[in-house]
Amino acid sequence: MISLAQQNVRLPSLATIRAFESAARLGSFGRAAEELFLTASAVGKRITQLETLLGQALFDRGSRGVALTAAGHEYLEQIETALHLLTDVSLHHRSKRPRESIRLVTTPSFGHYVLGPHLLEFTQDHPNLDMSVVMSIPYLDIGPSQADFWIRFGLGRYPGAVSELLTDDQVFPACSPDYLRRHGPLRTPADLHYAHLLHSPLDPWKPWFDAAGLDWSEPEEGTSFFDLGMAMAAACAGHGVMIMRRSLASACLNDGRLVAPFAITAAPDSHYYLCHDASMPLTGVRLSFSLWLKDLCRRIPPVSLGV
Structure with missing residues (x-):
């Protein structure tokens, strides 16, 4: 032949x-x-x-x-x-590939501003995947206990879990352009004395005050939020000035819904971590998801500070 x-x-x-x-x-x-x-x-x-x-x-x-x-x-x-x-x-007639599943618990803000807009990118590459995303409340540490992954906001120390850093953020003040027009200008950090400061125990102002040379204590009056995404939505709506982090606010800053008046940044204590049970090594689609999510966080675009 x-x-x-x-x-x-x-x-x-x-x-x-x-x-x-x-x-x-x-x-x-x-x-x-x-x-x-x-x-x-x-x-x-x-x-x-x-x-x-x-x-x-x-x-x-x-x-x-x-x-x-x-x-x-x-x-x-x-x-x-x-x-x-x-x-x-x-021999080409084989049974269908078995479906795979991932159960993910995430904080609302990370799920809304980082994961949600890009999840299709991963699921399209894994058509046999059933993806379940459940929300947790980070400040109260409330959320389902059974999951393949948890996206946690904190110090990265979780007994029995492997924690991998997803974001290495800096924090800075930001507000809507409309708020800046109505209540500005904000030329120096001391001008914030006359601004409505939104605040949250998840991202306190004190580290940034110290970086800016302001001997101020944490704001107690005004509006406080226990969800960073809600606080950011309020800032976008012109409610006041809020401490932001790039991982959550990059889209709002880059499309003009928010502006950052000062180029000064501070290192926060808390960051986002991808966690999984230490007794369950990552393989298959779970390993793929871990690698994809870490790469997604590395691709969060930079932002312009000091307008």
Whole structure:
């Protein structure tokens, strides 16, 4: 029997053929991407690789979508026969991959401002994953005890748990542009004497007062919050000036909902940690989630301070 190498046959990868067949059948790179759990750009790249190998354009790409060329129609008829033969091979008929699960307990603020906006990034790469996200109350240490992971806010010392630092924040004052217009200017830290200071036991003002050279005690009057996300929402609405941290406030600062009047920062005592039971080593999808979440926190964008 003459080998494929001896016949000088150029065989495309099965991944490129599947991308082509799906896009041709559905009439759209986007719909093919949904079927194959890929991005539309990934489907497009695979089809381009196939066209380069064949030396033929298989699709006409226009402003209204894609359509098969004559060569594309001919190629589709040929590969459909081959795909049906491959599908009929008995060894290819395996049971469905078992579904995996992750139960995560997180603080409300981290879940809302860090995890929630990006979780699709992870779940799309793990289509057999059932993800359960439950909220806890960090100040009162209230939350479900049974979980694969806990995102905790504190000092990182939790008996029986492995704790990995997620955020290494600095804290700084911030307020809405509207509040700054109505109650500013805030040119020096001492100008905060006339501002409405929102406060929280989770992120106290005192470390920042010390860094700014202000011999002030922790505010006691005014509005106090036991949830950092709620405090940030109040600051965005123009309620006052609040101590912020980059991990939570970067989106609000970068889109202009908040401004930071001073470039001075301080190191807080508490940070966010990813925790899991020390007796349960991370493997499989749980290890993947741990690596993904740590990378996500490293990618939190920088912010501009001192406006």
